[in-house]
Amino acid sequence: MIRFDAVSKAYPDGTVAVDELSLTAPSGQITVLVGPSGCGKTTSLRMVNRMVEPTSGTITIDDRDVTSVSATDLRRGIGYVIQHAGLFPHRTVVDNVATVPLLTGTGRRQARRRAIELMELVGLPASFADRYPAQLSGGQQQRVGVARALAADPPVMLMDEPFSAVDPVVRDQLQQEFLRLQGELGKTILFVTHDIDEAITLGDRVAVLAVGGRLAQVAAPADLLATPADPFVAEFVGRDRGYRALGFISAEVAVATEPTVALGAPVARAHDVAVDDWVLVVDDGQLPQGWLHLRAHPDGGPGPAPGDPVTPDLLNLGGTLSALGGTLREALDAALSSPSGRGVVVDEDGRLIGSVRAGTVLEHLHAATADPSAQVRP
Numbered sequence: 352m353i354r355f356d357a358v359s360k361a362y363p364d365g366t367v368a369v370d371e372l373s374l375t376a377p378s379g380q381i382t383v384l385v386g387p388s389g390c391g392k393t394t395s396l397r398m399v400n401r402m403v404e405p406t407s408g409t410i411t412i413d414d415r416d417v418t419s420v421s422a423t424d425l426r427r428g429i430g431y432v433i434q435h436a437g438l439f440p441h442r443t444v445v446d447n448v449a450t451v452p453l454l455t456g457t458g459r460r461q462a463r464r465r466a467i468e469l470m471e472l473v474g475l476p477a478s479f480a481d482r483y484p485a486q487l488s489g490g491q492q493q494r495v496g497v498a499r500a501l502a503a504d505p506p507v508m509l510m511d512e513p514f515s516a517v518d519p520v521v522r523d524q525l526q527q528e529f530l531r532l533q534g535e536l537g538k539t540i541l542f543v544t545h546d547i548d549e550a551i552t553l554g555d556r557v558a559v560l561a562v563g564g565r566l567a568q569v570a571a572p573a574d575l576l577a578t579p580a581d582p583f584v585a586e587f588v589g590r591d592r593g594y595r596a597l598g599f600i601s602a603e604v605a606v607a608t609e610p611t612v613a614l615g616a617p618v619a620r621a622h623d624v625a626v627d628d629w630v631l632v633v634d635d636g637q638l639p640q641g642w643l644h645l646r647a648h649p650d651g652g653p654g655p656a657p658g659d660p661v662t663p664d665l666l667n668l669g670g671t672l673s674a675l676g677g678t679l680r681e682a683l684d685a686a687l688s689s690p691s692g693r694g695v696v697v698d699e700d701g702r703l704i705g706s707v708r709a710g711t712v713l714e715h716l717h718a719a720t721a722d723p724s725a726q727v728r729p
Protein backbone atom coordinates (compact mmCIF):
# COMPACT_ATOMS: atom_id res chain seq x y z
CA MET A 352 0.00 0.00 0.00
CA ILE A 353 1.23 3.48 -0.87
CA ARG A 354 0.12 6.12 1.57
CA PHE A 355 0.36 9.92 1.28
CA ASP A 356 -0.05 11.65 4.60
CA ALA A 357 -0.61 15.43 4.39
CA VAL A 358 1.96 15.70 1.61
CA SER A 359 2.67 19.13 0.14
CA LYS A 360 5.11 20.31 -2.48
CA ALA A 361 5.96 23.95 -3.10
CA TYR A 362 8.60 24.52 -5.80
CA PRO A 363 11.33 27.12 -5.08
CA ASP A 364 9.48 29.73 -7.18
CA GLY A 365 6.51 29.45 -4.80
CA THR A 366 4.27 27.28 -7.00
CA VAL A 367 2.21 25.01 -4.78
CA ALA A 368 2.02 21.88 -6.91
CA VAL A 369 0.52 19.59 -4.24
CA ASP A 370 -1.41 20.78 -1.22
CA GLU A 371 -1.83 18.56 1.87
CA LEU A 372 -2.51 15.40 -0.10
CA SER A 373 -3.72 12.46 1.97
CA LEU A 374 -4.46 9.38 -0.07
CA THR A 375 -3.93 5.63 0.01
CA ALA A 376 -3.29 3.40 -2.98
CA PRO A 377 -4.25 -0.10 -1.76
CA SER A 378 -2.00 -3.09 -2.49
CA GLY A 379 -2.76 -5.05 -5.63
CA GLN A 380 -5.01 -2.33 -7.04
CA ILE A 381 -4.83 0.42 -9.64
CA THR A 382 -5.25 3.88 -8.16
CA VAL A 383 -5.53 6.60 -10.79
CA LEU A 384 -4.62 10.24 -10.26
CA VAL A 385 -6.57 12.33 -12.74
CA GLY A 386 -7.07 16.05 -13.17
CA PRO A 387 -6.48 18.98 -15.51
CA SER A 388 -3.04 20.04 -16.71
CA GLY A 389 -0.83 21.40 -13.93
CA CYS A 390 -2.83 20.03 -11.00
CA GLY A 391 0.17 18.21 -9.52
CA LYS A 392 -0.29 14.64 -10.78
CA THR A 393 3.28 14.10 -11.98
CA THR A 394 4.70 15.84 -8.92
CA SER A 395 2.67 13.51 -6.67
CA LEU A 396 3.87 10.45 -8.55
CA ARG A 397 7.51 11.49 -8.50
CA MET A 398 7.47 12.07 -4.77
CA VAL A 399 6.83 8.33 -4.35
CA ASN A 400 10.16 7.35 -5.95
CA ARG A 401 11.86 10.49 -4.64
CA MET A 402 12.56 12.09 -7.99
CA VAL A 403 10.91 15.04 -6.21
CA GLU A 404 11.16 15.55 -2.44
CA PRO A 405 8.05 16.76 -0.58
CA THR A 406 8.13 20.07 1.28
CA SER A 407 6.15 18.50 4.11
CA GLY A 408 4.24 15.34 4.95
CA THR A 409 5.23 11.68 4.60
CA ILE A 410 4.85 8.97 1.99
CA THR A 411 5.05 5.32 3.02
CA ILE A 412 5.11 2.12 1.02
CA ASP A 413 3.87 -0.80 3.12
CA ASP A 414 4.32 1.37 6.23
CA ARG A 415 7.96 2.18 5.44
CA ASP A 416 8.77 5.86 5.00
CA VAL A 417 10.24 6.30 1.52
CA THR A 418 12.90 8.63 2.96
CA SER A 419 14.20 5.86 5.26
CA VAL A 420 15.91 4.08 2.33
CA SER A 421 18.35 5.39 -0.24
CA ALA A 422 16.70 6.61 -3.43
CA THR A 423 18.58 3.91 -5.41
CA ASP A 424 17.33 1.06 -3.22
CA LEU A 425 13.84 2.53 -3.18
CA ARG A 426 13.67 2.67 -6.97
CA ARG A 427 14.69 -0.98 -7.34
CA GLY A 428 11.32 -1.92 -5.89
CA ILE A 429 9.35 0.51 -8.04
CA GLY A 430 8.66 0.15 -11.75
CA TYR A 431 8.35 3.47 -13.58
CA VAL A 432 6.67 3.93 -16.96
CA ILE A 433 6.40 7.29 -18.70
CA GLN A 434 4.85 8.78 -21.83
CA HIS A 435 6.80 7.97 -25.02
CA ALA A 436 8.22 5.00 -23.06
CA GLY A 437 11.57 6.76 -22.41
CA LEU A 438 13.55 3.95 -24.03
CA PHE A 439 17.29 4.08 -24.66
CA PRO A 440 17.47 4.69 -28.43
CA HIS A 441 20.86 3.04 -28.96
CA ARG A 442 19.98 -0.18 -27.15
CA THR A 443 18.02 -3.01 -28.66
CA VAL A 444 14.56 -3.84 -27.37
CA VAL A 445 15.78 -6.82 -25.38
CA ASP A 446 18.57 -4.76 -23.78
CA ASN A 447 16.09 -2.02 -22.90
CA VAL A 448 13.83 -4.54 -21.16
CA ALA A 449 16.78 -6.14 -19.35
CA THR A 450 18.21 -2.79 -18.14
CA VAL A 451 17.53 -3.19 -14.43
CA PRO A 452 18.33 -6.92 -14.09
CA LEU A 453 21.67 -6.28 -15.85
CA LEU A 454 22.41 -3.36 -13.52
CA THR A 455 21.65 -5.47 -10.48
CA GLY A 456 24.03 -8.24 -11.52
CA THR A 457 21.80 -10.79 -13.26
CA GLY A 458 23.82 -12.74 -15.84
CA ARG A 459 23.40 -11.66 -19.44
CA ARG A 460 21.91 -14.89 -20.71
CA GLN A 461 19.37 -15.13 -17.91
CA ALA A 462 18.43 -11.44 -18.18
CA ARG A 463 17.87 -11.85 -21.91
CA ARG A 464 15.75 -14.97 -21.47
CA ARG A 465 13.58 -13.23 -18.89
CA ALA A 466 13.33 -10.10 -21.07
CA ILE A 467 11.97 -12.18 -23.95
CA GLU A 468 9.39 -13.78 -21.64
CA LEU A 469 8.32 -10.30 -20.55
CA MET A 470 8.07 -9.13 -24.15
CA GLU A 471 5.68 -11.99 -24.83
CA LEU A 472 3.73 -11.18 -21.68
CA VAL A 473 3.05 -7.65 -22.96
CA GLY A 474 2.19 -8.88 -26.45
CA LEU A 475 5.43 -8.31 -28.36
CA PRO A 476 6.84 -11.07 -30.57
CA ALA A 477 10.29 -12.34 -29.59
CA SER A 478 11.42 -11.50 -33.13
CA PHE A 479 11.46 -7.81 -32.10
CA ALA A 480 14.21 -8.49 -29.54
CA ASP A 481 17.08 -7.20 -31.65
CA ARG A 482 15.31 -4.20 -33.14
CA TYR A 483 15.97 -0.67 -31.96
CA PRO A 484 13.16 1.47 -30.49
CA ALA A 485 12.96 3.65 -33.61
CA GLN A 486 12.03 0.51 -35.57
CA LEU A 487 8.85 0.05 -33.51
CA SER A 488 5.47 1.80 -33.60
CA GLY A 489 4.48 4.09 -30.73
CA GLY A 490 2.22 1.43 -29.23
CA GLN A 491 4.95 -1.20 -29.45
CA GLN A 492 7.40 1.17 -27.76
CA GLN A 493 4.91 1.64 -24.91
CA ARG A 494 4.74 -2.13 -24.50
CA VAL A 495 8.53 -2.24 -24.25
CA GLY A 496 8.31 0.46 -21.59
CA VAL A 497 5.84 -1.63 -19.58
CA ALA A 498 7.98 -4.78 -20.01
CA ARG A 499 11.05 -2.88 -18.86
CA ALA A 500 9.25 -1.64 -15.74
CA LEU A 501 8.15 -5.21 -14.95
CA ALA A 502 11.63 -6.69 -15.42
CA ALA A 503 12.72 -6.30 -11.80
CA ASP A 504 9.32 -7.71 -10.72
CA PRO A 505 8.63 -4.64 -8.56
CA PRO A 506 5.64 -4.80 -6.21
CA VAL A 507 4.87 -1.14 -6.99
CA MET A 508 4.47 0.52 -10.38
CA LEU A 509 4.27 4.23 -11.11
CA MET A 510 2.82 5.00 -14.52
CA ASP A 511 2.77 8.57 -15.86
CA GLU A 512 0.49 8.94 -18.90
CA PRO A 513 1.95 5.73 -20.36
CA PHE A 514 -0.66 5.42 -23.12
CA SER A 515 -1.19 9.09 -24.01
CA ALA A 516 1.11 9.29 -27.00
CA VAL A 517 -0.66 6.68 -29.13
CA ASP A 518 -3.80 6.82 -31.27
CA PRO A 519 -7.17 5.98 -29.69
CA VAL A 520 -7.44 2.46 -31.14
CA VAL A 521 -3.98 1.40 -29.99
CA ARG A 522 -4.62 3.08 -26.69
CA ASP A 523 -7.77 1.08 -26.17
CA GLN A 524 -5.84 -2.13 -26.93
CA LEU A 525 -3.03 -1.20 -24.54
CA GLN A 526 -5.55 -0.42 -21.79
CA GLN A 527 -7.34 -3.75 -22.20
CA GLU A 528 -4.07 -5.69 -22.23
CA PHE A 529 -2.82 -3.75 -19.26
CA LEU A 530 -5.96 -4.74 -17.31
CA ARG A 531 -5.47 -8.38 -18.31
CA LEU A 532 -1.84 -8.22 -17.20
CA GLN A 533 -2.75 -6.61 -13.90
CA GLY A 534 -5.35 -9.36 -13.39
CA GLU A 535 -2.44 -11.83 -13.48
CA LEU A 536 0.20 -9.80 -11.66
CA GLY A 537 -1.76 -7.85 -9.02
CA LYS A 538 0.77 -5.00 -8.68
CA THR A 539 0.18 -1.93 -6.55
CA ILE A 540 -0.17 0.72 -9.23
CA LEU A 541 -0.35 4.49 -9.11
CA PHE A 542 -1.37 5.67 -12.56
CA VAL A 543 -1.46 9.27 -13.79
CA THR A 544 -3.65 10.49 -16.63
CA HIS A 545 -5.44 13.69 -17.63
CA ASP A 546 -8.13 11.62 -19.37
CA ILE A 547 -11.17 10.85 -17.23
CA ASP A 548 -12.28 8.04 -19.55
CA GLU A 549 -8.95 6.30 -19.12
CA ALA A 550 -9.19 6.82 -15.34
CA ILE A 551 -12.64 5.24 -15.26
CA THR A 552 -11.62 2.33 -17.47
CA LEU A 553 -8.49 1.45 -15.51
CA GLY A 554 -8.97 2.58 -11.94
CA ASP A 555 -10.10 0.48 -9.03
CA ARG A 556 -10.05 3.87 -7.32
CA VAL A 557 -9.87 7.28 -8.95
CA ALA A 558 -8.49 10.36 -7.23
CA VAL A 559 -9.50 13.64 -8.88
CA LEU A 560 -7.09 16.52 -8.30
CA ALA A 561 -7.91 20.18 -8.85
CA VAL A 562 -5.38 22.83 -9.87
CA GLY A 563 -3.32 23.84 -6.85
CA GLY A 564 -2.82 20.19 -5.95
CA ARG A 565 -6.03 19.84 -3.96
CA LEU A 566 -7.64 16.39 -3.75
CA ALA A 567 -11.23 16.97 -4.83
CA GLN A 568 -12.53 13.39 -4.51
CA VAL A 569 -11.35 9.82 -4.33
CA ALA A 570 -13.84 7.09 -5.12
CA ALA A 571 -14.52 3.95 -7.13
CA PRO A 572 -15.30 4.90 -10.77
CA ALA A 573 -19.01 4.06 -10.49
CA ASP A 574 -19.35 6.25 -7.39
CA LEU A 575 -17.48 9.09 -9.05
CA LEU A 576 -19.93 9.04 -11.95
CA ALA A 577 -22.99 8.62 -9.76
CA THR A 578 -22.13 11.06 -6.96
CA PRO A 579 -19.46 13.64 -7.81
CA ALA A 580 -18.44 15.46 -4.62
CA ASP A 581 -18.66 19.00 -6.01
CA PRO A 582 -19.31 21.00 -9.21
CA PHE A 583 -15.63 20.81 -10.21
CA VAL A 584 -15.67 16.99 -10.17
CA ALA A 585 -19.07 16.89 -11.89
CA GLU A 586 -17.75 19.14 -14.66
CA PHE A 587 -14.52 17.15 -14.95
CA VAL A 588 -16.17 13.73 -15.22
CA GLY A 589 -18.21 15.15 -18.07
CA ARG A 590 -21.71 15.66 -19.32
CA ASP A 591 -22.61 12.11 -20.25
CA ARG A 592 -21.64 10.67 -16.89
CA GLY A 593 -25.15 9.25 -16.47
CA TYR A 594 -24.77 7.25 -19.67
CA ARG A 595 -21.22 6.17 -18.82
CA ALA A 596 -22.40 4.94 -15.41
CA LEU A 597 -24.34 2.26 -17.31
CA GLY A 598 -20.95 0.67 -17.90
CA PHE A 599 -20.92 -0.35 -14.24
CA ILE A 600 -24.31 -2.02 -14.11
CA SER A 601 -24.55 -5.64 -15.16
CA ALA A 602 -27.05 -6.36 -17.91
CA GLU A 603 -29.18 -9.15 -16.56
CA VAL A 604 -31.66 -8.18 -19.28
CA ALA A 605 -33.96 -10.83 -20.67
CA VAL A 606 -32.52 -11.86 -24.04
CA ALA A 607 -35.12 -12.57 -26.73
CA THR A 608 -34.74 -15.40 -29.22
CA GLU A 609 -33.56 -14.00 -32.54
CA PRO A 610 -34.56 -15.93 -35.67
CA THR A 611 -31.74 -16.36 -38.18
CA VAL A 612 -30.88 -17.62 -41.63
CA ALA A 613 -27.57 -19.14 -42.63
CA LEU A 614 -25.29 -17.65 -45.25
CA GLY A 615 -26.01 -19.43 -48.52
CA ALA A 616 -29.64 -20.26 -47.62
CA PRO A 617 -32.36 -19.05 -50.03
CA VAL A 618 -33.71 -15.57 -49.33
CA ALA A 619 -37.20 -17.16 -49.27
CA ARG A 620 -36.31 -18.74 -45.95
CA ALA A 621 -35.58 -15.29 -44.54
CA HIS A 622 -39.11 -14.19 -45.54
CA ASP A 623 -40.52 -16.90 -43.24
CA VAL A 624 -38.74 -15.61 -40.13
CA ALA A 625 -38.18 -11.86 -40.67
CA VAL A 626 -39.27 -9.39 -38.01
CA ASP A 627 -39.92 -5.86 -39.39
CA ASP A 628 -38.24 -7.01 -42.63
CA TRP A 629 -34.90 -7.62 -40.89
CA VAL A 630 -33.24 -11.03 -40.47
CA LEU A 631 -29.96 -11.78 -38.73
CA VAL A 632 -27.57 -13.85 -40.84
CA VAL A 633 -25.17 -16.30 -39.18
CA ASP A 634 -22.49 -18.66 -40.43
CA ASP A 635 -22.27 -22.41 -39.80
CA GLY A 636 -20.82 -21.77 -36.33
CA GLN A 637 -23.67 -19.42 -35.29
CA LEU A 638 -21.36 -16.40 -35.54
CA PRO A 639 -23.37 -13.29 -36.57
CA GLN A 640 -22.42 -12.01 -40.04
CA GLY A 641 -24.74 -9.01 -40.53
CA TRP A 642 -28.36 -8.07 -41.12
CA LEU A 643 -30.40 -8.79 -44.25
CA HIS A 644 -33.19 -6.37 -45.18
CA LEU A 645 -35.81 -8.00 -47.36
CA ARG A 646 -36.88 -4.90 -49.26
CA ALA A 647 -33.67 -2.92 -49.68
CA HIS A 648 -30.13 -3.71 -50.83
CA PRO A 649 -27.34 -2.13 -48.72
CA ASP A 650 -26.36 -0.06 -51.80
CA GLY A 651 -29.85 1.44 -51.97
CA GLY A 652 -31.36 -0.79 -54.67
CA PRO A 653 -34.34 -3.13 -54.28
CA GLY A 654 -34.25 -6.16 -51.98
CA PRO A 655 -33.12 -9.64 -53.12
CA ALA A 656 -35.37 -12.04 -55.03
CA PRO A 657 -36.72 -14.93 -52.92
CA GLY A 658 -34.86 -17.47 -55.05
CA ASP A 659 -31.45 -15.81 -54.54
CA PRO A 660 -29.05 -17.21 -51.97
CA VAL A 661 -28.08 -15.03 -48.99
CA THR A 662 -24.61 -13.72 -49.87
CA PRO A 663 -22.28 -11.38 -47.95
CA ASP A 664 -22.87 -8.47 -50.36
CA LEU A 665 -26.56 -8.44 -49.32
CA LEU A 666 -25.71 -7.85 -45.68
CA ASN A 667 -25.82 -4.61 -43.73
CA LEU A 668 -22.99 -4.22 -41.27
CA GLY A 669 -24.07 -5.34 -37.83
CA GLY A 670 -23.97 -3.15 -34.73
CA THR A 671 -21.68 -3.67 -31.78
CA LEU A 672 -22.04 -7.02 -30.03
CA SER A 673 -23.10 -7.36 -26.43
CA ALA A 674 -21.49 -10.19 -24.46
CA LEU A 675 -23.73 -12.19 -22.18
CA GLY A 676 -23.02 -11.01 -18.63
CA GLY A 677 -21.73 -7.66 -19.92
CA THR A 678 -22.93 -4.23 -18.86
CA LEU A 679 -26.08 -2.24 -19.58
CA ARG A 680 -23.98 0.23 -21.56
CA GLU A 681 -22.82 -2.52 -23.92
CA ALA A 682 -26.36 -3.86 -24.27
CA LEU A 683 -27.78 -0.41 -25.00
CA ASP A 684 -25.00 0.37 -27.45
CA ALA A 685 -25.60 -2.93 -29.25
CA ALA A 686 -29.30 -2.09 -29.63
CA LEU A 687 -28.74 1.52 -30.71
CA SER A 688 -26.04 0.63 -33.26
CA SER A 689 -27.94 -2.26 -34.82
CA PRO A 690 -29.68 -1.46 -38.12
CA SER A 691 -32.68 -3.53 -37.01
CA GLY A 692 -32.84 -1.92 -33.56
CA ARG A 693 -32.19 -5.35 -32.06
CA GLY A 694 -28.81 -5.60 -30.33
CA VAL A 695 -27.04 -8.93 -30.86
CA VAL A 696 -26.04 -10.79 -27.70
CA VAL A 697 -23.26 -13.38 -27.99
CA ASP A 698 -21.49 -15.84 -25.72
CA GLU A 699 -17.77 -15.68 -24.91
CA ASP A 700 -16.91 -17.41 -28.18
CA GLY A 701 -18.92 -14.86 -30.17
CA ARG A 702 -21.81 -17.26 -30.91
CA LEU A 703 -25.35 -15.92 -31.09
CA ILE A 704 -27.50 -16.14 -27.97
CA GLY A 705 -30.31 -13.76 -28.91
CA SER A 706 -31.13 -10.08 -29.09
CA VAL A 707 -32.16 -7.19 -26.91
CA ARG A 708 -33.98 -3.93 -27.71
CA ALA A 709 -33.15 -0.50 -26.29
CA GLY A 710 -36.59 -0.30 -24.65
CA THR A 711 -35.94 -3.53 -22.75
CA VAL A 712 -32.59 -2.21 -21.54
CA LEU A 713 -34.18 1.00 -20.29
CA GLU A 714 -36.98 -0.87 -18.53
CA HIS A 715 -34.36 -3.00 -16.82
CA LEU A 716 -32.36 0.07 -15.85
CA HIS A 717 -34.84 1.32 -13.29
CA ALA A 718 -34.73 -1.96 -11.36
CA ALA A 719 -30.96 -2.29 -11.68
CA THR A 720 -30.13 1.20 -10.40
CA ALA A 721 -32.35 0.57 -7.39
CA ASP A 722 -30.21 -2.48 -6.55
CA PRO A 723 -26.59 -1.54 -5.73
CA SER A 724 -25.54 -5.21 -5.80
CA ALA A 725 -26.01 -5.10 -9.58
CA GLN A 726 -22.94 -2.86 -9.91
CA VAL A 727 -19.96 -4.55 -11.51
CA ARG A 728 -16.46 -3.74 -12.72
CA PRO A 729 -16.43 -3.35 -16.49
Ligand SMILES: Nc1ncnc2c1ncn2[C@@H]1O[C@H](COP(=O)(O)OP(=O)(O)OP(=O)(O)O)[C@@H](O)[C@H]1O
Pocket residue numbers: 362363364366367368386387388389390391392393394395545
Ligand atom coordinates in the same frame (compact mmCIF):
# COMPACT_ATOMS: atom_id res chain seq x y z
N1 LIG B 1 10.49 22.14 -11.35
C1 LIG B 1 9.41 22.96 -11.22
N2 LIG B 1 9.56 24.24 -10.81
C2 LIG B 1 8.49 25.05 -10.64
N3 LIG B 1 7.23 24.67 -10.88
C3 LIG B 1 7.02 23.41 -11.28
C4 LIG B 1 8.10 22.49 -11.48
N4 LIG B 1 7.58 21.30 -11.91
C5 LIG B 1 6.25 21.49 -11.98
N5 LIG B 1 5.90 22.74 -11.60
C6 LIG B 1 4.55 23.31 -11.50
O1 LIG B 1 3.81 22.55 -10.56
C7 LIG B 1 2.48 22.42 -11.00
C8 LIG B 1 2.14 20.94 -11.07
O2 LIG B 1 2.92 20.35 -12.09
P1 LIG B 1 2.78 18.81 -12.48
O3 LIG B 1 3.74 18.51 -13.57
O4 LIG B 1 2.85 17.98 -11.26
O5 LIG B 1 1.28 18.79 -13.01
P2 LIG B 1 0.49 17.69 -13.85
O6 LIG B 1 -0.83 17.61 -13.20
O7 LIG B 1 1.29 16.45 -13.94
O8 LIG B 1 0.37 18.39 -15.25
P3 LIG B 1 0.27 17.80 -16.77
O9 LIG B 1 -1.00 17.02 -16.86
O10 LIG B 1 0.23 19.05 -17.60
O11 LIG B 1 1.52 16.98 -16.98
C9 LIG B 1 2.37 23.15 -12.31
O12 LIG B 1 1.85 24.43 -12.07
C10 LIG B 1 3.80 23.22 -12.79
O13 LIG B 1 4.01 24.35 -13.60
